[in-house]
Amino acid sequence: MGDSGGAWHLSCTVNGEPVEAEVDPRITLLTFLREHLLLTGTKGACLEGECGSCTVIVDGRPINSCLMLAGQAQGCSIQTIEGIGDDKKLHALQKHFIATGAAQCGYCTPGLIMAAKAMLDANPSPTEQEFTTAIEANICRCTGYESIRQAIRDAYREIHG
Amino acid sequence: MFYQPTDMAEALRLRAELGPEVVTVCGGTDVVVAMNHGVARPEAFLDLSRVAGRDSVERVNGIYLLGGGVTFAQMAKLPVRALAEAARSVGGPQIRNVGTIAGNLGTASPAGDGSVALLALDAEVELSHVERGSRWVRLEEFFLDYKRTALQPDELITRVRFPSDFESVWYKIGKRGAVNISIVCCAIGRSPAGAYRIALGSVGPVPMRAMEAEAVLNGDSTDAAHRAVAYLADEVIERAAEAAELEAAPIDDQRSSARYREAMCRVLVRRLLRELRDG
Amino acid sequence: MSGRAFGTQTPAAPPREKEHVLPTEAPITPSPFAEKVRGPVGRSCDKIDGVERVTGTKLYGADLIAREADLHAKVVRSEHAHAEVVSIDTKEALRVDGVLAVLTAEDVKGTNRHGLIRRDHPVLAKDRVRYRGDAVAIVVAKTEQAAAAGRDAVKVEYRVLPTVESIEQAMAPGAPHLQPGGNVMGGRRIRKGDADSALADSHVVVSETFRTQTVDHAFLDVEAGVARWDGELLTIRVSGQWVHEEARLVALALGLPVERVRIIQPAAGGAFGGREDISIQIYVGLAALRFAGKTVALRYDRAESMRARHKRHPMRIEYAMGADREGRLTAAKVAIYSDEGAYASTGIAVCRKMSSHATGPYRVPHVRVDVFGVHTNNNPTGAMRGFGATQIAIAYEGMMDRLAAKLGVDRVEFRRANLIRPGDAVTTGQVVPSPTAVECLEAVLRQYGSKSMPSEPLPTHLRRGWGVSVICFGMGYGDGFPDASRARVRIGADGCVEVYSGIVDVGQGAENVIAQVAAEEMGVGLEHTRVITADTHMTPESGSCSATRSTFFAGNAVRLAAGELKEKLLDAAGELLCVHPNELEFRGEEIRGRFDEGLCCSLGELVAAARKRGYELEAEALFKPRTICEDFETGQSPRAFITYMFGAHVSQVLVDVETGEVRVERHVACHDVGRAINPEAVRGQITGGVVQGIGMALMEEVVYRGGRILNPGFTDYILPTVRDVPPVECVVLESNDPLGPYGAKGVGEPPLIGAVPAVLSAIYDATGKAPATLPCNPERVWGMLTGS
Numbered sequence A: 001m002g003d004s005g006g007a008w009h010l011s012c013t014v015n016g017e018p019v020e021a022e023v024d025p026r027i028t029l030l031t032f033l034r035e036h037l038l039l040t041g042t043k044g045a046c047l048e049g050e051c052g053s054c055t056v057i058v059d060g061r062p063i064n065s066c067l068m069l070a071g072q073a074q075g076c077s078i079q080t081i082e083g084i085g086d087d088k089k090l091h092a093l094q095k096h097f098i099a100t101g102a103a104q105c106g107y108c109t110p111g112l113i114m115a116a117k118a119m120l121d122a123n124p125s126p127t128e129q130e131f132t133t134a135i136e137a138n139i140c141r142c143t144g145y146e147s148i149r150q151a152i153r154d155a156y157r158e159i160h161g
Numbered sequence B: 001m002f003y004q005p006t007d008m009a010e011a012l013r014l015r016a017e018l019g020p021e022v023v024t025v026c027g028g029t030d031v032v033v034a035m036n037h038g039v040a041r042p043e044a045f046l047d048l049s050r051v052a053g054r055d056s057v058e059r060v061n062g063i064y065l066l067g068g069g070v071t072f073a074q075m076a077k078l079p080v081r082a083l084a085e086a087a088r089s090v091g092g093p094q095i096r097n098v099g100t101i102a103g104n105l106g107t108a109s110p111a112g113d114g115s116v117a118l119l120a121l122d123a124e125v126e127l128s129h130v131e132r133g134s135r136w137v138r139l140e141e142f143f144l145d146y147k148r149t150a151l152q153p154d155e156l157i158t159r160v161r162f163p164s165d166f167e168s169v170w171y172k173i174g175k176r177g178a179v180n181i182s183i184v185c186c187a188i189g190r191s192p193a194g195a196y197r198i199a200l201g202s203v204g205p206v207p208m209r210a211m212e213a214e215a216v217l218n219g220d221s222t223d224a225a226h227r228a229v230a231y232l233a234d235e236v237i238e239r240a241a242e243a244a245e246l247e248a249a250p251i252d253d254q255r256s257s258a259r260y261r262e263a264m265c266r267v268l269v270r271r272l273l274r275e276l277r278d279g
Numbered sequence C: 001m002s003g004r005a006f007g008t009q010t011p012a013a014p015p016r017e018k019e020h021v022l023p024t025e026a027p028i029t030p031s032p033f034a035e036k037v038r039g040p041v042g043r044s045c046d047k048i049d050g051v052e053r054v055t056g057t058k059l060y061g062a063d064l065i066a067r068e069a070d071l072h073a074k075v076v077r078s079e080h081a082h083a084e085v086v087s088i089d090t091k092e093a094l095r096v097d098g099v100l101a102v103l104t105a106e107d108v109k110g111t112n113r114h115g116l117i118r119r120d121h122p123v124l125a126k127d128r129v130r131y132r133g134d135a136v137a138i139v140v141a142k143t144e145q146a147a148a149a150g151r152d153a154v155k156v157e158y159r160v161l162p163t164v165e166s167i168e169q170a171m172a173p174g175a176p177h178l179q180p181g182g183n184v185m186g187g188r189r190i191r192k193g194d195a196d197s198a199l200a201d202s203h204v205v206v207s208e209t210f211r212t213q214t215v216d217h218a219f220l221d222v223e224a225g226v227a228r229w230d231g232e233l234l235t236i237r238v239s240g241q242w243v244h245e246e247a248r249l250v251a252l253a254l255g256l257p258v259e260r261v262r263i264i265q266p267a268a269g270g271a272f273g274g275r276e277d278i279s280i281q282i283y284v285g286l287a288a289l290r291f292a293g294k295t296v297a298l299r300y301d302r303a304e305s306m307r308a309r310h311k312r313h314p315m316r317i318e319y320a321m322g323a324d325r326e327g328r329l330t331a332a333k334v335a336i337y338s339d340e341g342a343y344a345s346t347g348i349a350v351c352r353k354m355s356s357h358a359t360g361p362y363r364v365p366h367v368r369v370d371v372f373g374v375h376t377n378n379n380p381t382g383a384m385r386g387f388g389a390t391q392i393a394i395a396y397e398g399m400m401d402r403l404a405a406k407l408g409v410d411r412v413e414f415r416r417a418n419l420i421r422p423g424d425a426v427t428t429g430q431v432v433p434s435p436t437a438v439e440c441l442e443a444v445l446r447q448y449g450s451k452s453m454p455s456e457p458l459p460t461h462l463r464r465g466w467g468v469s470v471i472c473f474g475m476g477y478g479d480g481f482p483d484a485s486r487a488r489v490r491i492g493a494d495g496c497v498e499v500y501s502g503i504v505d506v507g508q509g510a511e512n513v514i515a516q517v518a519a520e521e522m523g524v525g526l527e528h529t530r531v532i533t534a535d536t537h538m539t540p541e542s543g544s545c546s547a548t549r550s551t552f553f554a555g556n557a558v559r560l561a562a563g564e565l566k567e568k569l570l571d572a573a574g575e576l577l578c579v580h581p582n583e584l585e586f587r588g589e590e591i592r593g594r595f596d597e598g599l600c601c602s603l604g605e606l607v608a609a610a611r612k613r614g615y616e617l618e619a620e621a622l623f624k625p626r627t628i629c630e631d632f633e634t635g636q637s638p639r640a641f642i643t644y645m646f647g648a649h650v651s652q653v654l655v656d657v658e659t660g661e662v663r664v665e666r667h668v669a670c671h672d673v674g675r676a677i678n679p680e681a682v683r684g685q686i687t688g689g690v691v692q693g694i695g696m697a698l699m700e701e702v703v704y705r706g707g708r709i710l711n712p713g714f715t716d717y718i719l720p721t722v723r724d725v726p727p728v729e730c731v732v733l734e735s736n737d738p739l740g741p742y743g744a745k746g747v748g749e750p751p752l753i754g755a756v757p758a759v760l761s762a763i764y765d766a767t768g769k770a771p772a773t774l775p776c777n778p779e780r781v782w783g784m785l786t787g788s
């Protein structure tokens, strides 16, 4: 709450780790993640909410980090692609994105995986419509989408047995 | 500077104290786009995303009362067809999770889907000032001109209200199946008494009502019985649709020509009236 | 309402019951290679860097900036589509806090020009600007914000010249000349038989003028990268499509010997031809030269990317085609006017691709084609997936539908009767080795016919229809243009097979192809191979990643190099095991005696021993098949292209005849790819290409007014989302190309080419009106149907 001169103290949680930073609250969350925390897995491509490349999960909901101000992340819990799996242990979505060939150039991939993860986390039994809705605002210029939908369905089956 | 009040009284006080260079932001889906494009470089923000109660949804005595911070994701779940469908058509999940009704009204874009749906639902918007208190303004008086509204710089949009018993329908024409900006959009509401309200988007400087078309349907009679559903013969519908085409005042832009938009007003009004009639 | 057929109109209460979760089957026709699949070739191996791509650890240009940038550059661009530059005042900009330098044409020490075919594009314009993307100065600053503020503070005085907005204006008498030679940049022609007389004698003739739109590549990863000059070497890390050529262009423009320019490709987020022309390499290199020892960064935002980059050529295609009483094609007469924009780019090659593909996969005895490339003040136009073959396919397939209708014959039968068969020649007179157009058509129809059309009655405003297309595509540069690929294969210190190739992987999976080929050839597992690509100082030149040539060219070079390395290894093994090398052979990761099973050593043992004795465990090979330059009078060449690919599509659409909205309900694509080295990657190329094709057919369009792009961003440059496309049904038709690596041809471009005309054909079938102007967005379809 209240005023601040120039830099601001931002406290939030990123991938489960507390983050304390002095930042200009007027930069976007995308810039904060990429340039201050060097979490460059989250991509920017349009900076106008039209492509979903910058999708991260904030307090359980997928949002475009290019349209959220860093200050608006105050107190929030943020999850990025770096926080859900790594080369030692991939998240089911990551595994199936590889298996179905859903990542060609891979630029859209982190955003898509986060959009899909938010849906799978929130919805224990998605319909075919809901699988599609989850990624309807994520542009992929390479794959033609079906391998992506397939990867999400496969991940869902793996997670829910 | 970044102001982040947590209750509405504080927010209203800040809004009244701070100058217009401090930009009100809620979901940021319009404000931050403009900032990223370099169209606006706000020095300071008044962020409403933490205000308690901003996203409350109430239904009292046949009236829906929505907090200004109600998101499209929330509206998509309301059993108010035009509003829910309009909300579902906005952006994708990422936009719907943060974009708000106050932001939609605040931007006052002629293509604002939420605004068009609310216009057809006979909605009013509450504009509040820390000292002057609040005033309820009907949407047709709220939208003044292209991206200009009755909102004073020292006020905030706090709530929206509309009757809960309208039947309504909605349709948007765009160029694709999702994240679809409207080329033309139309919402029609029908009160329990059988009075029609027709709202059109992207066909004038502001979301507009098709008054002439409404007049065809509603006549000048106040007699509810006079406006029986049976009134909607195909021929009446066609006259209303034609009136809508004539009164729309769209422009040519990179999305579409005025001619197409006018023609689509007719198609959509016809189609939606039939849908209301045939259920 | 029953009419809610389109995506945004999701039902008020989405059904909660589980719908079918099974994917649409993507069938593969029985592979002639099925029994041969042993090693990695022919398998859908996972992407070799898949883990990095799905965990966000792969570094793209912008990621390098976030990590390494010391200084930032921004480009000052023209405010006018056509003007003389009177003066450039940098004083104000230099006063901006943090700005370190403003560079103009004076600071460019080389030719200050670039261009893939003609070096006609100034790096920094000195006296004249020809489109709004033309660069006039570069600002270097300590921060990106300062660089942007400096950019905005540079004052350029212009004397505005009249803007040439269109082909028609450019060709009108008295139009201002945009290039010294005039506005018609050049062109290509075909003279085969006597088209005029043959048309006059035809039973029916149909004419149409097609107009295609300007299309943007819209790869997601906008131009971004870094450069560093250490006093000796200028290292530029920007993704392109041909690192060696980029090094040459940078060196030439900036006045450096080419050995002192090193280009390293970071991960690229798509390309589609859009990284073929040089983008930021020269600018960021120029800025780096001024600040030795500093890493200088440059990135565009989406709007700058769209304003600066070349585009797909918009074209006006005037096509007349005739047929005889028996329904055989008699002649085609085609005039094509192609908007080249301000500079040449690869335009002349695109003109040739148009002329050489003018009649597609059909047998047409008499052909006359004239292609004119015309300069305007729009963005330069150049390579984009399909390279001219896309636009011309819209025209010839459009003609096939129209002619069939006029003859009153079935459009599929009509195609069948006229498709080239073994021994027939295409437009260039080249007799295509093993044409598979008919096979593709039959296969796509079989798949389409395997499901029945929905039978529910449609509301009156909706119409359903389906369309078909058959296309061909000549692979590689063709027409005698030097087309070569080198590769080096060696055994690394850890015993892994290392493959060095200059080819770039723009996301399509070129690295997988060469890894799979090398592993197959060396008989090792994929996990024991390592690929090193696209670094001018580490990898041999392999040509561009374009023209659907990467698999064929890089794959062949790798295969040859691996073969040579194997020979060297067998020599060494012979010495070690004291037998003649001919008596040994590779079996998986072992070398065994052909006759004596007891003779055996593992690859590991052999490598260790050979290394100890000083054997060179490395081989390099060159693959350079030849094509023959066309006769410039007639456009004929007996070997214009090394090989041809074929494809056929069926698209099914639903059209709202009141609003003009079109929705693709099904799309089936069949492509002859030669051998599918990685079937899943092949399907990925097909589905991705089809979706770009649907985008081009229905929604994508760069809109100009007075040379200004009105929609330079994704809000108004509309791309297909998941809601705009059905699951594409792919039929992969495998065949054996005698020259291809393991019989492979390639697959990158044809799927897009086939998709567009199939969608248009479906709209025709649904509405009875044949579209001739793209894209078929709601307004245009409505206009076509209502005559408005």
Ligand SMILES: Cc1cc2nc3c(=O)[nH]c(=O)nc-3n(C[C@H](O)[C@H](O)[C@H](O)COP(=O)(O)OP(=O)(O)OC[C@H]3O[C@@H](n4cnc5c(N)ncnc54)[C@H](O)[C@@H]3O)c2cc1C
Pocket: A048, A049, A050, B023, B024, B025, B026, B027, B028, B029, B030, B031, B032, B033, B048, B068, B089, B090, B091, B092, B095, B098, B099, B100, B101, B102, B103, B104, B105, B106, B107, B111, B112, B113, B114, B115, B151, B155, B156, B157, B158, B179, B180, B181, B182
């Ligand atoms: C990709 C994308 C797709 C979109 N698609 C659609 C679409 O299909 N249909 C559509 O209608 N819109 C669409 N929009 C626009 C946008 O999402 C909506 O207008 C949204 O309602 C804005 O809400 P917000 O909370 O994000 O507004 P903000 O950006 O936070 O604010 C918007 C304006 O309202 C003012 N404001 C916000 N809250 C208040 C308040 N409480 N009191 C006074 N003023 C206030 C702000 O000062 C600003 O002027 C889209 C946007 C994007 C980026």
Ligand code: FES
Pocket: A043, A044, A045, A046, A047, A048, A049, A050, A051, A052, A053, A054, A055, A064, A065, A066, A067
């Ligand atoms: S970069 Fe945020 S939506 Fe495109």
Ligand code: FES
Pocket: A102, A103, A104, A105, A106, A107, A108, A109, A139, A140, A141, A142, A143, C220, C269, C270, C507
């Ligand atoms: S894989 Fe390239 S954009 Fe999706």
